[in-house]
Amino acid sequence: MDPVEVTRGDGPVVLGMPHTGTYVPEDIKRCLNERGRGLTDTDWHIHDLYEGLLPGATVVRATFHRYVIDANRDPSGVSLYPGQNTTGLVPLTDFDGQDIWNTPPTEADIAARKHAFHAPYHAALEAELQRVQAAHGVAVLYDCHSIRSRIPFLFEGTLPDFNIGTNNGTTCDATIADAVAEVCENAEGFTSVTNGRFKGGWTTRHHGRPDTGRHAIQM
Structure with a gap:
């Protein structure tokens, strides 16, 4: 299976979807425990939710599951949220802090997955941008x-409904961030925050270069 699916549009917006994929190669699946094989941390139905919402948008979607390798993590393995509980480039636990592997991946396994999955996804994003x-x-x-x-393993209390991330204003122009925030704030019955617990993952931080006309924002 190709690690990434691209649906091209003719507008200026690219929708990135790093966590909707559920593909796990059989050799990796055999190494997961029963909990891991449940794939509980999938971003379920995101590709269905966004389908047709923005005519002309390009969609770049990872087909592989984040337990294979997380396309929204720094490939160097550096934590995006130092000092806070999180999951890594190849998660060893799920979002509840529970082990997901019978046989955890080796450094060689991780290097191979970066080459086979992580790099092609971001190459596709870069090409479309x-x-x-x-x-x-x-x-x-x-x-x-x-x-x-x-x-509770990742954060206290309850998240707002809409969590906007621009890495504290560094990944996109304020005009874009403000426009997104205004729509969310005016959505009756919903709550929102900008740069709260989730400030944007490696995707927005890596591809967002507002000084060059390249803007990235996470929802």
């Missing part, structure tokens, strides 16, 4: 996620 920016002079990467609202 370059393409739409060449056509429009600007590119906006909107990184699409979902997560349970209550996960």
Whole structure:
């Protein structure tokens, strides 16, 4: 199976979907324990939720599961949230802090997965961002996620409904961030926050270069 699916549009927005995939190669699946094989930390139905919402948007979707390797983590393995509980490049636990492996991956396994899965996903994102920016002079990467609202291992209390991340304003122009925040704030019956517990993963931090006309924001 190809590690990434690309659906091209003719507009300036690229929707990134690093966590909707459920593909796990058989040799990796055999190493997961029963809990891990449940794939509980999938961003379920995100590709269905966004389908058709923005005509002309390009979609770049990882087909592999985050337990194979997390496409939204720094490939160097450096934590995106130092000092806080999180999951790594190849998670050893799920979001509840429970082990997911019978046979954890070796450093060689991780290196192979970076080459086979992580790098192709980000190469596809980069190619599409370059393409739409060449056509429009600007590119906006909107990184699409979902997560349970209550996960004590990762954060206290209950998350707002909409969690906007721009790494404290460094990954996109304030005009874009403000426009997204305004829509969320005006959504009746829903709560929102910008740069709260989730400030944007490696995708937004790596691809967001607002000074060059390349903007990235995580939802």
